[in-house]
Amino acid sequence: MKRILITNDDGFESLGLKALVEALRPLGHITVxxxxxxxxxxxxxxxxxxxxRFVQIDDDFFKLDDGTPTDCVYLSKYALFxxxxxxxLVVSGINKGANMGEDITYSGTASAAMEAVLQGIPGIAISQVCRSRCQNIDELGFELAKKxxxxxxxxxxxxxxxxxxxxFLNINVPPVQPKECKGFRVTKAGYRLYGNDAQLHRNPRGEEYYWLGLHPLQWIPDENRMCDFxxxxxxxxxxxPVKLDMTSYEDIDRLKEWKIEDEI
Structure with a gap:
């Protein structure tokens, strides 16, 4: 029987995690x-x-006390297997919200898949995109993401x-029901547009603090319409498909020609 390790970055009580376990249970033995x-x-x-510390919730279901998704994969490999x-296979998700473009670098969901492939285990990350920050993920459901x-x-x-x-594979699911989905498309990571959504507030003592908000999903259009957005x-x-080698190979020769002193 195949062995599948499931994790996420939304926490052990996430409905997306539960949906992923339900979807993959027919495929093998699940450890969460x-x-x-x-x-x-x-x-x-x-x-x-x-x-x-691992805290057992159920058979083959653990929460990692204050751990990150990367911790979950790293420790599971050596402590539970x-x-x-x-x-x-390691599957991370189903994340509540998109992980497209450069957001992959922030994503705990994607990072669990990164850790899997660093440890020599195939890894995928799957995220359910919401139409807007106001769209209720519970109303949208996870049926398409599960399929x-x-x-x-x-x-x-x-x-x-x-x-x-x-x-690793980074998968994003559109905010529609299965009958509205057109199928699968292999894509490149798009160019995300970022702004500043740091919101200043004051507590009852008058001290300032900030909440970091969510940016709308905006991107630089792709002429061939081949990006994830x-x-x-x-x-x-x-x-x-995402690779962890972030070397900018096209700039190596340019840097070699850069005039810099040989001695420090």
Whole structure:
């Protein structure tokens, strides 16, 4: 039987996590290790300054006390699985909200998949896009995301992971019902547009504090409509292959020609 490790960044009580477990249970043995609390936008962070503890919620279901999604994958590999019996696949999600463009670098959801492939395990991240910050994810539901996750994971487990080393799949699901979805589209990560949504407030003592808000999903249009944002806009499930090698190869020769002193 195939072994699937599931995690997320919305916490162990997330409805998206529950939906993912339901979707993938027919495909193999499921182990869930998720953060105790929401860890959205924590990036690819490990916890190095305090101890971590597995708390068992149910059979093969654990919360990692104050851990990050990266912690969940890293520790699970060595604490819950033997060297001879490792997960065949790590699936992170179903995230509540989009993870497209450069948001991948912030995403705890995507970072769990990053850690999986760093540890030599195929990894995918799946996110449910919302039409707006006001759209209720509970009303939208996860039916389309569940179908997409099942089909993609089934393909991987039967035919093998389609990517090379240190590469993962980042999947975003449009905010529509299954009958409105046009299918799958392989995409590139788009160019996200960012602003400043830091909101200044004062507490009852008059002290200033800030809340960081959410930016609207805006991007630089892609002429070939092949980016993740365009696919979601057209009601396709976006599948983006992501590699962890962030070297800007096209700039190496330019830097070699850069006049810089040989001696420090």
């Amino acid at each position: 290790v998720a953060p105790t609390v929401e860890k959205s936008a924590c990036g690819h962070s490990l916890t190095l300054t305090r101890p971590l 033997s060297e001879e019996c490792q997960p065949d 997409a996750a099942y089909n993609i994971c089934k393909k991987i487990l039967e035919d093998g992971f389609p990517l090379g080393d240190r590469r 365009e696919a979601i806009k057209e009601n396709y499930v976006s599948i983006t």
